[in-house]
Amino acid sequence: MSEILILTHVDYCPAGHLARVLDxxxxxxxxxRVDLGELDGYDLDSPKAVAIMGGPMSANDPLPWLDTEIAALRHFIARDIPLLGHCLGGQLLAKALGAAVHRMPYREIGWQPLWQASQAQGNAWLQHLPDEFPIYQWHGDTFDIPPGAQRLLSSPWxxxxxxxWDDKVLGLQGHPEMTEDLVRLWLTDWAHxxxxxxxxxxxxGKMLDDxxxxxxxxxxxxxxxxxxWLELAFS
Structure with missing residues (x-):
C-alpha cells in the first residue's frame, strides 16, 4: 500500500498536475473514488500524506459517503499528517475542522487574481509565491476560516x-491541479x-486565450x- 493517498469524487476532477508531479x-x-465507496475499509493509519480533490457536489449535500470522508479527514488531522485540499477538498477540510461551508450568490469561474493576506506573509506554504498571482477557479460554494486557522489568500470575489491550520493542513478554494486538457474538458462539458x-x-474566450x-x-x-506537502511527509 502506497504512503500517498489522493481522494477523488468524480471522474472529471482527477489529480491532474499533482499526479504528473508524483510520477x-x-x-x-x-x-x-470516495463517492464509489472506495474509502470504506481503507486503513486510515497507512498514508503519510493525503490530497483531496474537487467535485461538483456541495460539502453540505446529504450524502453518506461525505460523512465517511469527513470522519476520515478528522482521523488524518489527529494523526498530524500533511493534508492538501483542492476546492471541494478544501471545503471538506474546513468542515472537518469545524468551519461552515456556504453557497455564494454567484459562481467564481476562470483565471482570477489572488493576493496574500497581510497576516500570511512569511507562511511556509506561500514562500514560492509573489504577493499577487492568478489561479484557475470554478466554484459556487466557499468555506469559512476554521477556528485556529490562518487565512492565506483572497480574491476579488x-x-x-x-x-x-497548524503547519500541515492547507485548504485551497481554487484549482492549482489544472492541466490544459482539464480546462478544455470543463469548458466543453460545463459550458451551460x-x-x-x-x-x-x-x-x-478569455479562459482559453494563451x-x-x-x-x-x-x-x-x-x-x-x-x-x-511532500517535504512535510517525508523529510
Missing part, C-alpha cells in the same frame, strides 16, 4: 481562498454553467504547494 518523482500513490454577465466569471502559458504558470504555483 516525475517516481512516487507511488493510491487514488480512491471570494475573501477566503486558502487557509492553513457559464454566464458572462456575471463579473465573477470570465468568458470562454492557455499553454497560463497553465505553465499555474503548474509552478501548484508545484510549490506539492513540494511543501
Amino acid at each position: 516525475e518523482r517516481q512516487l507511488d500513490f493510491t487514488v480512491l 471570494c475573501p477566503n481562498q486558502a487557509f492553513a 454553467l457559464l454566464d458572462e454577465t456575471q463579473p465573477s466569471q470570465q468568458s470562454m 492557455l499553454p502559458s497560463k497553465v505553465a504558470a499555474l503548474n509552478q504555483v501548484a508545484e510549490g504547494f506539492y513540494r511543501r
